[in-house]
Amino acid sequence: MKPLEGVRVLDLSHALSGPTCTNMLALLGADVVKVERPGVGDDFRHYTEHAGMAGMSVPFAGVNTGKKSITLDFKKPEAREVILKLAERSDLLVENFRPGVATKLGLDYDTLRQVNKGLVYASISGFGQTGKFRDWTAYDHIVQAMSGIMWMNGDPDGGPMKVGFPIIDTFSGYMAVIGLLAALHRRDKTGEGDFVDVAMLDSAFSLMGGAIPTYFYTGEVRGRTGNRGYRLVATSETYRTADGYIAIGANHQHQIEAMCRVLHCESLLQDERFADHKSRVRNHEELRMALSDIFREHNGEEIEPRLAAAHVPVAFVRNLGQVLNHPHFKEREIFLDAELPGADDPLKLVGPGFQLGSGRLEAGAVPTLGQHTDEILAGLGYDAGGIEALRAAGAV
Amino acid sequence: MKPLEGVRVLDLSHALSGPTCTNMLALLGADVVKVERPGVGDDFRHYTEHAGMAGMSVPFAGVNTGKKSITLDFKKPEAREVILKLAERSDLLVENFRPGVATKLGLDYDTLRQVNKGLVYASISGFGQTGKFRDWTAYDHIVQAMSGIMWMNGDPDGGPMKVGFPIIDTFSGYMAVIGLLAALHRRDKTGEGDFVDVAMLDSAFSLMGGAIPTYFYTGEVRGRTGNRGYRLVATSETYRTADGYIAIGANHQHQIEAMCRVLHCESLLQDERFADHKSRVRNHEELRMALSDIFREHNGEEIEPRLAAAHVPVAFVRNLGQVLNHPHFKEREIFLDAELPGADDPLKLVGPGFQLGSGRLEAGAVPTLGQHTDEILAGLGYDAGGIEALRAAGAV
Numbered sequence: 001m002k003p004l005e006g007v008r009v010l011d012l013s014h015a016l017s018g019p020t021c022t023n024m025l026a027l028l029g030a031d032v033v034k035v036e037r038p039g040v041g042d043d044f045r046h047y048t049e050h051a052g053m054a055g056m057s058v059p060f061a062g063v064n065t066g067k068k069s070i071t072l073d074f075k076k077p078e079a080r081e082v083i084l085k086l087a088e089r090s091d092l093l094v095e096n097f098r099p100g101v102a103t104k105l106g107l108d109y110d111t112l113r114q115v116n117k118g119l120v121y122a123s124i125s126g127f128g129q130t131g132k133f134r135d136w137t138a139y140d141h142i143v144q145a146m147s148g149i150m151w152m153n154g155d156p157d158g159g160p161m162k163v164g165f166p167i168i169d170t171f172s173g174y175m176a177v178i179g180l181l182a183a184l185h186r187r188d189k190t191g192e193g194d195f196v197d198v199a200m201l202d203s204a205f206s207l208m209g210g211a212i213p214t215y216f217y218t219g220e221v222r223g224r225t226g227n228r229g230y231r232l233v234a235t236s237e238t239y240r241t242a243d244g245y246i247a248i249g250a251n252h253q254h255q256i257e258a259m260c261r262v263l264h265c266e267s268l269l270q271d272e273r274f275a276d277h278k279s280r281v282r283n284h285e286e287l288r289m290a291l292s293d294i295f296r297e298h299n300g301e302e303i304e305p306r307l308a309a310a311h312v313p314v315a316f317v318r319n320l321g322q323v324l325n326h327p328h329f330k331e332r333e334i335f336l337d338a339e340l341p342g343a344d345d346p347l348k349l350v351g352p353g354f355q356l357g358s359g360r361l362e363a364g365a366v367p368t369l370g371q372h373t374d375e376i377l378a379g380l381g382y383d384a385g386g387i388e389a390l391r392a393a394g395a396v
Numbered sequence: 397m398k399p400l401e402g403v404r405v406l407d408l409s410h411a412l413s414g415p416t417c418t419n420m421l422a423l424l425g426a427d428v429v430k431v432e433r434p435g436v437g438d439d440f441r442h443y444t445e446h447a448g449m450a451g452m453s454v455p456f457a458g459v460n461t462g463k464k465s466i467t468l469d470f471k472k473p474e475a476r477e478v479i480l481k482l483a484e485r486s487d488l489l490v491e492n493f494r495p496g497v498a499t500k501l502g503l504d505y506d507t508l509r510q511v512n513k514g515l516v517y518a519s520i521s522g523f524g525q526t527g528k529f530r531d532w533t534a535y536d537h538i539v540q541a542m543s544g545i546m547w548m549n550g551d552p553d554g555g556p557m558k559v560g561f562p563i564i565d566t567f568s569g570y571m572a573v574i575g576l577l578a579a580l581h582r583r584d585k586t587g588e589g590d591f592v593d594v595a596m597l598d599s600a601f602s603l604m605g606g607a608i609p610t611y612f613y614t615g616e617v618r619g620r621t622g623n624r625g626y627r628l629v630a631t632s633e634t635y636r637t638a639d640g641y642i643a644i645g646a647n648h649q650h651q652i653e654a655m656c657r658v659l660h661c662e663s664l665l666q667d668e669r670f671a672d673h674k675s676r677v678r679n680h681e682e683l684r685m686a687l688s689d690i691f692r693e694h695n696g697e698e699i700e701p702r703l704a705a706a707h708v709p710v711a712f713v714r715n716l717g718q719v720l721n722h723p724h725f726k727e728r729e730i731f732l733d734a735e736l737p738g739a740d741d742p743l744k745l746v747g748p749g750f751q752l753g754s755g756r757l758e759a760g761a762v763p764t765l766g767q768h769t770d771e772i773l774a775g776l777g778y779d780a781g782g783i784e785a786l787r788a789a790g791a792v
Binding site (some may be wrong): 001002003004005006007016020024028048049051058059061062063109122127128130131132133136137138139141142143144145146147148149150151152153154155158159160161162163164165166167169170171174175176177178179181182183184185186188189190192194195196197198199202203205206207208209210211212213214215216217218219221222224225226227228229236238240245246247249251255308311312313314315316317318319320321322323324326327328329331332334335347348349350351352353354355356357358 | 397542
């Protein structure tokens with residue numbers, strides 16, 4: 001049995017954060033019904049590369065595996081009736097409309113709990129359902145700017161720098177998973193549903209972890225640390241090698257000694273400027289220059305496994321092609337294949353990010369727009385005539 | 397009732413990723429028993445700023461609220477007996493030793509499921525319990541280098557850049573929460589426990605989201621995008637203003653028009669080079685230069701709320717001090733106070749990252765080393781003489 005087998009999810013979300021949440025739930029075995037606008041569907045279907053067919057972009061497919069798609073026009077009363085029936089039989093609901101929109105559509109938590117008091121309902125938004133920023137429009141990079149992430153990221157000598165991928169869109173989706181699963185646990189004990197208010201901005205603070213209590217405690221705004229390790233010592237840094245960059249994390253004396261042995265620079269260890277932690281901190285810049293010269297003489301990809309074998313924390317700075325094709329993943333099969341309608345080959349994607357002893361999780365097929373409309377309606381008790389009437393009314 | 401009330405967690409973890417996981421579980425109401433080495437405890441207790449007393453660093457306190465601390469020396473057989481009793485009555489277990497260490501200590505999943513077949517056991521490691529990298533030492537910035545995160549982050553004209561905070565330490569802890577809660581759901585249905593193998597490297601790919609399927613589909617390694625929004629248009633960028641930087645996300649025509657009205661640069665809209673999306677893409681660099689000149693004339697903090705009111709996605713690039721003290725958080729109370737032994741004031745920290753309709757979650761006190769040793773032992777059935785014997789043997 002998959003972890004979330006039997007859990008029913010009603011997915012009213014679009015774009016990235018909501019679908020990331022429900023994609024994780026689907027990977028874990030939940031039964032996810034994705035509701036989309038007739039004709040167009042989730043805007044993300046039409047975003048950049050198309051995989052196999054129109055309305056099936058790769059970014060869309062990557063976060064919509066194993067879901068069932070039904071089209072519904074929220075503004076039609078006949079469609080609202082369908083939504084209420086779906087909400088009645090669902091355990092979890094996810095939406096990421098702008099705050100206030102769900103209420104306007106009559107699909108807010110207070111309305112839907114009337115038909116299902118055990119429903120756990122998550123709303124994902126930029127800044128949350130309360131507070132001064134509530135109605136501001138958010139994109140990932142806007143929240144990065146607002147939250148301090150951009151300010152903390154980048155070169156100490158340069159300006160603030162956005163993280164190079166939509167970190168908060170994705171992360172806030174995972175935060176919603178945590179809120180939903182925790183509230184589902186309580187629901188299973190008490191029968192009571194819950195409302196989970198997930199804000200991208202609040203999620204950003206959770207991801208920044210210790211930076212927040214440290215600021216509150218010291219009142220001090222820390223500068224950008226660039227490529228230095230968190231200990232801020234020269235032996236925990238990123239250096240240029242003959243064939244690219246390498247990151248080193250030699251924090252402890254035994255790691256530093258091992259590093260010098262592999263790099264044939266034991267003379268550094270004899271140098272009294274670098275003899276112990278205190279002197280290395282005092283002479284940080286000289287040590288950094290010395291190590292810069294040493295690493296530049298080596299081939300990074302060649303020394304990486306030798307340093308690792310000597311228990312020095314190390315990684316050659318890889319791009320996605322270099323890491324995803326590494327033999328490590330021959331033994332550790334974390335990538336899944338999702339069937340793509342219209343394409344000859346399945347789409348390869350990341351699994352849930354962890355592996356379970358109870359069995360490998362698989363990714364289901366990516367749905368075409370409205371692929372399961374009839375099947376879902378039939379499951380709700382609509383007969384052929386009822387489905388035809390919904391279609392004639394433009395509700396599906 | 398809190399979401400995870402009654403859930404018992406045995407926490408054998410240290411440093412950052414494991415404690416982040418169990419801190420979230422504690423915030424959600426679980427009963428977390430943190431096992432620490434006698435005398436020293438979690439190394440993170442002694443890391444940078446001390447809050448109130450020795451052995452109570454701020455980074456430690458931030459991820460160890462509401463836990464109970466018991467000291468146990470894993471190498472003493474008497475301590476092993478205590479651990480087995482704790483494992484027997486626990487629902488979840490979290491450890492982040494290096495792969496192989498738990499087995500050496502006789503505390504691995506296969507051993508502990510013998511005393512509790514319903515135990516859900518999470519192991520967090522750098523590269524996972526399988527694969528070529530299994531035994532390599534990982535720190536956060538090493539995994540950033542390995543995973544492609546560093547390669548994708550930073551200035552397009554510069555080299556790879558580490559994200560400015562330990563993003564993967566934190567995120568892999570949250571991934572473990574998802575794995576644990578999903579497996580707990582299955583356990584509650586079937587009585588069967590599970591093993592959750594969380595790797596920092598695999599987690600990094602989950603956080604990168606769409607980049608992975610996009611690489612697999614196109615085979616193309618994308619360059620760094622720096623501070624540009626993901627649409628790569630000049631109206632979705634970060635600009636310097638008279639008093640700092642501002643991030644703009646005007647992707648749609650109506651947003652661009654609103655931005656120009658607020659900035660009094662409607663003339664741009666008349667310019668045929670920038671009249672529509674296609675021409676703006678064609679003349680990207682000219683538009684970027686024109687907007688650079690315009691934003692430099694404005695005060696960023698002053699125009700931000702005016703742009704937001706006109707529905708332009710916008711944020712002044714704030715540092716932590718500027719955002720955490722913003723009036724938004726007067727209405728939206730996401731920060732919690734945790735009692736700190738030895739300190740006059742509580743430590744302020746981020747809550748779970750979401751708010752629940754069923755009630756505000758609170759942070760419990762941060763434990764001193766071994767504060768609950770006697771209480772926990774008594775709960776396991778040890779009497780005063782038994783506890784004294786454990787102490788005499790150096791087991792606690």
